[in-house]
Amino acid sequence: MSHHHHDDAGRWKHDGIRVVRGDQLDPAAAQTPGMFRQVAIDHARVGAQKLWAGTVAIAPDAKTGVHHHGALESIIFVIRGRARMRWGERLEYVAEAGPGDFIFVPPYVPHQEINADPDGTLECVLVRSDNEAVVVNITDVDPVEAPEAVYWVDPIHRHPAG
Template identity: 30%
Template sequence: MTKVVPVVTRASELDAQTAQSGDCVRKSGVSPQHTPAKNIWFGRVSNEPGHRSPPHHHEHCETGGYVLKGHGRIYFGDDYKEFVDLHDGDFVFVPPFMPHVEVNMSTTEELVWLTCRTPDNLVTNFDDVPDDQLEGYRRA
């Protein structure tokens, strides 16, 4: 019988060899790429002040997010005209195949999320949209 033990990924060992979207930087702590996990991707996602992702979706994955610090906004819907704002302590669920843009609304503070996705961090990026199409968004 194989011994089962917890697998720890130290803060200094987060894996950046995962799918990315523009200025939105994803680093996995638990993923099929570097742990025995088979059905979950769990990591830290950050956006520098004023940075955002291009439009993308996460294929058939269900995504849960938690804002550790900052003011995030997720644009979605026709021409990305709809949005939800998130602040420290907020959770969000993003359904599979939902095109969206993830934004750091602050031009001075980093945005940090914890993100959990099943079964893996799949990302399909789309053609970018102009900044002025995203209501209220501005770069640093």
């Protein structure tokens, strides 16, 4: 076995496949009522260059303010509960997703995530196409339908009033 292959083997042992166990997720530094986010994969934890992944649990009836993620693409996989997505310039479009469903959020699309279940927690896996959290809050939306009353706010998603 050549020295080169030995170097690769040693490097890959530490820089190769990483398994992050479900009980080893990292709670976000700041948590707020209505939402619990945990990081599984990011640059700090595993050296990811182009992806971010984690889980989010959203309390019954909670929702985000209207926002978009710039050039980032996002994928949301629903594990448990009912997700309602509103999107568009006036949140004029709506779709719902349940367990086993995937939601794709393209770049620059104004949207709002809502837990559509008044009684149960919405549990999702979230994957983003970049390690940098990009969130552009949109405060001047005149929604087609009056939004739900509870806001999901965290360091990424701020309350629309503030």
